[in-house]
Amino acid sequence: MEINHRTATGVDIIELSGRFDAYEVPHVVKWFDENPRASQVVVNLSGVGFIDSSGLSTLVKGLKRCRQNNGDLYLSELQQAVLIIFELTRLDKAFNIYEDEAAAIAAFKS
Structure with missing residues (x-):
């Protein structure tokens, strides 16, 4: 798996x-851990x-950490197979x- 990080208008973007x-x-x-x-x-x-249960768990933990920091974690561009797992x-x-991604970034600004 590849993980790429960049920042756009103060929003951290993690592309997997x-x-x-x-x-x-x-x-x-x-x-x-490096960005607490x-x-x-x-x-x-x-x-x-x-995505398996450990991937889902990691995203939930990331969501919790962001919310503890008075923020949020948004998801973008889910493939159909991954979206089905989230729905199930x-x-x-x-x-x-x-x-x-642009819509997710814009949601932080509104």
């Missing part, structure tokens, strides 16, 4: 690609075709999910 499973979770956990004050985060999942687990109710 590949499988987001137990073997790849440590990369994302490391990013959150991150509060406005968009996770772009356009390159993720598979009802996590689509916990996360704000956006069609594209």
